[in-house]
Amino acid sequence: MTQMVAEAVRQAGVNFMDSVATLLPRILITAAIVAVGWVIAWALKWAVRWILIWSRFNHGCERIGVSAVLKTADLPAPDILVSLIVFWLVWVGFLLSGVDVLGFTALEGMVRNFAVFVPRLLVAIVILVLGVVCANFAWRATLIAAVNARVPSPRVVSGAVRALVLILAGAMALDQIALARTIVLTAFAIAFGAVMLGLAIAFGVGGGGIARRILDHWFPEHPPSEREEFRHL
């Protein structure tokens, strides 16, 4: 009996030592991959940041309105944000490669999935950035045109245009990374339809006068208005 127990313990010890002997090099390799990955990610982060600073990336982002959006969301400057994204993407890639080396069955395929996910994430980010640019352009164009056309509440009108474009871009970006796709699409369709229907009803019921004024302004029965009669040249 005692001998059997001792044999079992010895076998367990041998198994444990075998496991350790098998796993330890993997752990060391994983640690090395993670450490090297961190160094590479850190170096890439600074390289990207330096290139962005040199190419006046922040200035460009300011012009297209991305900086203002980031500021509103309490996010760092565009060059810092992009370099951070690069850092985390590279480091997480190395991290998952390291974990893959460990050979845990539950974690198998994560690297492959991550490799599939990264391009989609990048496309989603591009969609978001383009959405912000388009939203800001549409907002500014609407605001200036509404002010010059004497449309009532120009900031409300232009703000609504910007919000719609941003929501559309956000929904497209979420769809791209396939995050809760069904919920996003359904919620977007319901919300967009509800907003449009609500606006149409509200404008039709409560804004008849405004609509008449706008139409009168755009298509005057007795042109021109006093402002237009006055000759500026």
Add this chain to the structure above:
Amino acid sequence: MDESLLSDDLLRQLVATGHVDILVGVPTLNNASTVVDVVRAAQAGIGKYFPRARALIFNADTGSDDGTPTLVRDATTDDTGTVSASKPLRTTHRITTPYHGLPGKSSAMRMIFAVADLLSADAVVALDPNVTSVTPDWIPALVSPVLDGRADLVAPRYPRAVADAPLVTQLVRPLVRAAYGWTLYEPLMGEFGCSRQFATHCLDVSTWGTAMTPDGVDLWLATEALAKGFRPAQAAVGPRLVGPSRKRPALPDVFQQVLDAVCACLELHDGYWLMRGQADAVPCFGTMGGAVDIGPRPDVAGMAVAFARDVAALHPVLATILSGPTLAGVTLASAAPSRLRYDDDLWAATVFEFVLAYHRAVMTREHVTRTLLPLYLGRTAAFLLEHASSGPATVDAALESLCLAFERAKPSAAARWKKV
């Protein structure tokens, strides 16, 4: 010269005409209701003041569908009853021709200059076919300084009432004067006279016909003369009254075209104007008449209220164009519509900062120009409020003071322009 500008048929007519001393160019596009009087005035002016001159009235029509070319061809001075005693001793030729290239005044002016070059005209006069106040006296006023060798470009100088053409008096005139360093009163000269040398120079300039000139050819001609060392002059003519026929675009479009033209010229000539100092006087020939109060007065009180509303609405856009102190000044100026004040220095700073924003392209250039429009209307309202009961002398002094404010603001703007 680009000979493709002139068709074979036109060349035949021009060869038959031969050398002319004076070429009167009339670029037209649907000006049937006003062009006859302009042609008659030109013909009468030649007959009365240059009876021995060989002259040609040349109409370049860019696609009228209201019979304008026929009216020009058939217009005679005989039925006016006012010029029968002043017939020219030589035939005043008249040619009207359609222009099939790019539509617009720019193309028509280029054709007129090409004809002047071909016929070796000593002086060229361009007349706006839509101006109803042209008299025979305008011809010698615009031609004589050129024929006498005293000038290469003669711009008109109209007597302006306080509310007349504020886009010129409040914006274009002071800006062009401060930038180019010449006291040119009408940079957007609708009519002008020029020498053949200047016309030939313009034909050789490669920028003609590019995107910058179609809507701002008059301004480009004026600034090109200043920047390239041609001798400018001004001729006192009567008030400028525009006929009702022409379908003008809406104010935002006109404003954008004018500001686009000004900024395009500034970019084209920055090698010249950045070096210029205080403005030199452009000689003015003739005696200025009294201003005529033209057209309806604007609703100044309404403009002041709209200014306050527009500045508040546009604040986030203005913040990307204007510096902090200027934006604060504009915001303060718009705060009390009933006591609206938009002083000269603030307006000069505003305009130069918009020009710099346009040059740096901080946003779409169309957005920059259209954002200035509400501020321009506010400044115009403030000026009209302040000078509602001022006499002509006071108004002239105020406009001179505005020009000086622009001249004071120029060095700082020029320094920032160079940094871009």
